[in-house]
Amino acid sequence: MKNFKNRFLPTLALALGLAISGCSSDDDFERLDGDDPTPTPEGTELNGNLEDDRVLDASEIYNLTGVYSVESGATLTIPAGTEIVADTDEDATGVYIVVQKGGMIDIQGTSSAPVVMRSSNGERGSWGGLVIAGDAESTAGVDATAEVGGIIYGGSNSEDNSGSIEYLVLSDAGAQINSESQYNGISLYAVGSETTIENIAILNGSDDGIEFFGGSVAATNLYLENNEDDAVDWTEGWNGTITNTYVLHSIENFSTAIEADGVDGNPTIENFTAVSSTGGVALQFKAQSGATITGLSLSGYDTALDIAEETRTDLSGIQLNGATAELDLDYSEAQTVDPAMFDWVDNRGRVSVLPGTIDEDFSLDGNSEYIINGVVSVEEGATLTIPAGTKITARSDDNDDGTSIYLVVQKGAMIDIQGTEEKPVVMSSTSGAPGSWGGLVIAGNAETTAGIDATAEVGGIIYGGDDPEDNSGSIEYLILADAGAQINSESQYNGLSLYAVGSETNIENIAILNGSDDGVEFFGGSVSATNLYLENNEDDAVDWTEGWNGAVTNTYVYHTIENFSTAIEADGVNGNPTVENFTAVSETGGVALQFKAQSGATITGLSLSGYETAIDIAEETRTDLSGIQIEGETATLEDTYETDATVDVAMFSWVE
Template identity: 35%
Template sequence: MKNSFLALLFIAGIVSSSCSSSDDEDTTPAPVVGSITGIITTNTTFPSGTYTLAGIVKINPGVTVTFDAGSTITCDIATGDNALVVLNGGKLIVNGTASQPVVFTEKNKVPGNWGGIIMYGDAPITAASGAATAASEDGNVQTYGGTNPTHNGGTLRYVRVEYAGKKLGDGQKENNAFTFYSCGSGTVLDHLVAYKGADDGYEFFGGTVSATNLVSYGNYDDAFDWQDGWKGQLNSNWYAYQTGKGNFGMEVEASNNNNAFGPKVVNITLKRATGTTPEVDTDVQVDAFQFKKQGNGEYDNIVVDGYLNYTVGATLFTATVVRILDTSTNTDQVNGGKLKLTNVKITNTSLVDPTGAAGISVSFPVGNFTTSQSATGAVITNGSWSNVDGTNLIQ
């Protein structure tokens, strides 16, 4: 891949030098066109341009791959499984800007046509039964988890991932627009868009990484999802707009571990457009927040809008601002004071009080669930980075 890329630049240089010069000659370099395939084994920078990504491209440990602002990287389901994978020890640096984001997309513009961006690290996790490591569920069969809370998988700024969520490999595994396996606090995630994927917008599998200015738009499953003891502490400005199909605004679990810690997220907006349906009618999920398997955390300055009841045949499924799905989560996290949602503004939503699954009575300790009509939710500025085909994603 490196040799092909150098050859591309060499040819471009010959063409440029063969042109006659004049005082008014445009010296702006032509955008680069190229392809990205296979395993990347040496540090590589992709200048601003248009690229085709074919296959499951992996960034090896010890290797840094950089994309300059304004690039578009397109894959095609006709080539089979496609994804960009950062192996533990590798780094992905994406230098997008508000006016020149870096866009990863799919040729046919069909949700679920590729695997998105997948990053592995070695930050701590608590998987099922308290395990410190686990096998990834993305079809790549990678081990994740470790003892390095400051793991650095790179910097993603002003990045948009479109039409992801493909099940790779055996067709049973899960991928999202952005998937982070045990990534650490040295990783920077800022101004990201997950657009019309067939699974979650963002999913965290343990780790300590935090993320700011996230947009999840039109993803079929949950806007935000995590498990395995993810404990990012500096998260802010998360915005979800569920339209067409969509399940929970936020699905929170901790792999059945009653952890002494939890994540913190401030400035959250969860919106569900009129007419949005669950992903499938056989598993109806229509709540703004769902907590299960010991999911906990602290959440503040929240706007919830549009989470309404849904009917399948003669069965009514109620929608609520917060649902506690199991007794252990209610006992250990709600009653134990390790789950807090404060300054919540609720509009156009069927049930405005936290609700339990059948047989579970939910009563937050005083001050741990509070409402406020002055809550602002996420405050994020639209720009080219959050505009697709003329539509601003932040509604």
């Protein structure tokens, strides 16, 4: 037995040597699931050339202090949970990781322990990211020189293998060499199809998120957030595939979601969702570049498709959602990639654009922020559910018409706003200016003097019916700011516009701030509202007309701006609504209550402070004020109604 063993060992050693040699070739690289390679103890500073295989230690934080080059024949293995921090004290263009042609990288992140590469200062463009050079084909030729680092790339092996990258979060890259040459988050030079790239997040870059320079590599499950140039860029005839990509732009002046240039390698893009809260261009094609893109969903961009060459008229090389691209389409389809699949990315942005039409039940995510770029209409039969803590922002700037940006709940639809005292729902505008959007409009089926199926003064919205108990849903703990867009001197949006809304609708704990028209206006209907805080709405805090006959209870109005209109304006037929506990405070004088036509109300718990005029009767010929009952008596024009506050402002301490 001993002799057999001694005689067998050389043969075994030779076999093992051949096996190890075979596994080191590009074509045969494969990481076996469950492998736990032993870390190589070489210190935590990454710099210089790696000429032998190395395994990092996930328990250490590594400092990248210069160019770390994985040379031909070597493999750098990075286990799950490893963190690499680029030193920003150095020249940003001289700090990056490069896998040279013939070298390999094995990033073994997991959803629970992704590999992280970032800079020490968290600033965009503060290092050069990850560069991989392969031996696949590129229109730049064989052994071409990259625009960064003098790196050699390109060959004739389309199936070249540069390793595997799984669950990587890379941020702060995109160092700028000059206006024509930059590093990206991940730069792929002629990388071949046997390379694995999946579950990648690239954030906060000053140039492209990922750029393909030729090659045939594919990538799956990409999350690209706020890369200042292009999220995805390709050139030099790249002909691979990317699948399941989510792009988020919430910064100004980025370039595009996709930029394509050079010869058309006809790459395939499957399921590409891009969202912008700041407008901009979604897709740009230069030269004769093209692609076959399916599952394209764009939201919030000013321009969906841009063709850089004005003389290019044949767009047949650009196939979008099964047809030749058209410049006048916005491709605002339903999202084809759910951002929740990237919840493994810590601190990722959670911004989505609300669709223009909601025609089936739709629930938002309370941990996300939502953008309104235009009219968002909840259609008959559908319910929009908004959980506690949700933020909805109307995108508005000097070039936007605020009258075309609002949320409307149509007749027969419902809204369910589920805010809490600790986590109210917030609706506001990006500009923060009064009147920069149209607010929330609800149309119901209750009675109004305007009749059945009347047309609202805003948006051509249909409202009104014969069901006083109609139910349009529930609103609890809502902060609504910056609304009141002006159509003309006679027609305006308000913070909350209630058209013939019925009594089964629940409205309580609402704050409406900084509006350029009314805070809340009731156009007929029988809905009631409880616990209202109304601050600095430039026209009326509370307005009603068309025979509204509901109630408001526990209202606090605060005026600190000049030239507002009133705390209450009532108009039209007297539906005798009830107002209980109404405290209004002005620091700038003005009129508290104004009654027009034959309007009236029954008001108890009225407290006015700081107004020059308590009650104004718009019609000089009106002498009978019996329809206006205050504290159980007919109103008088002489009384100031200055009493102790009947509503404690502290009950609205939840309003930030």
